[in-house]
Amino acid sequence: MANENVIIDYFDTCEIHYRRLWDLQNSMAMHYGYWDETTKNFPDALKNENILLAQLIQVQRDDIILDAGSGVGGSAIFLAKEFGCKVIGVTLSEKQVATSRLNAKKHNIAHLVEFHQKDYLDTGFPDGYFSVVWAVESICYCADKKDFLSESSRLLQKNGRIIIADGFLKEGSLNNTEEKQMRLWLEGWGIPNLSRESEFTRYLEPLQFKSIEFKDCTKHVMPSSQRMYYPSLAVYPFIKILEWLRIRKKIQTQHVIGAIYQYITLRKKIWKYGIYLGVGAKH
Known part of the structure; x- marks a missing residue:
């Protein structure tokens, strides 16, 4: 995991941006979402990603799911409400744990979901405890995937499933401009690095994951990426002034810069958004 304090500080300090642009209080989502021909609006896109991932991984009522990097609880609450399964969410942020528990009570689903302040690299749960590991835009925060x-x-039951939705770096080396632009995005969001698809597949195979599948979903997140870009570009001068006046923190300015460059780099195909599915056969 990258420096835990950096990640916690990023999410806790920049939550205000998610509340304003992502309607966090209602959406409970901090991910890109998924746009297709049936998507009517941004809230639909956010919900669509949870629906798609659940369909791909074939969530069942008797599943026990680990939401690794659970944010404010949106995916966990969706899964529990939609399928009646048990979901345990882990996040580094104590603030997010508190918010997640309040959200679960608000949606009358607290009997099926749990939220803990834990590192998903060292959860402390027994071997083979979960039937599904679910990770939406959280693995990017792990320095070594x-x-x-x-x-x-270790955590998955025999034939348990894993699903990961995240950013993946393009194959091949980056030129100096590409490296600089990626650094402005990743550092702005507290992300240490992105893996390449080829690297990630190579990491999965020795761990006895089978039926590994990757879906490139870049075109389905582009509208959300663009949705971040234009407001961020517009407010950046004002955010910089607020930072200078000590009304806003530097990390919030960096977050806005990151929102600008995530779109620039995605449009230039320096990275892509993808979904990994796999079945664990270890236990």
Whole structure:
């Protein structure tokens, strides 16, 4: 895991941006969402991603799901309400745990969901405890993705499923401009690095994951990426002034810069958004 304090500070300090642009209080979502021909609006896109991932991984009522990097609880609450399954969410942020528990009570689903302040690299749960590991835009915060996959392999029951939705770096080397632009995005969001698809597949195979599948969903997140870009571009000068006046923190300015460059780099195909599915056969 990257520096835990950096990640906690990023999410706790920049939550105000998610509340304003992502309607966090109602959406309970901090992910890109998924746009297709049936999507009517942004809230639909956010919900669609949870629906799609649940369909791909074939969530069942008797599943026990680990939501690794559970944010404010949106995916866990969706899964529990929609399928009646048990979901345990883990996040580094004590603030997010408190918010998640309040959200669960608000949606009358607290009997099916739990939220804990834990590192998903060292959860403390027994071997083979979960039937599904669910990770939406959270594995990017792990410096060495192999560590997360190793812990997931340990936690999964025999034939348990893993699903990961995240950003993946393009194949090949980056030029200086591409490296600089990616750094402005990733550092702005507290992300240490992105894996390449080829690297990630290579990490999965020695851990005895089978039926590995990757879906490139870049075009389905582009509208959300663009939705972040234009407001961020517009407010950046004002955010910078507020930082200078000590009304806003530097990390909030960096977050806005990151929101600008995530779109620039996605449009230039320096990275892509993808979904990984796999079945664990270890236990």
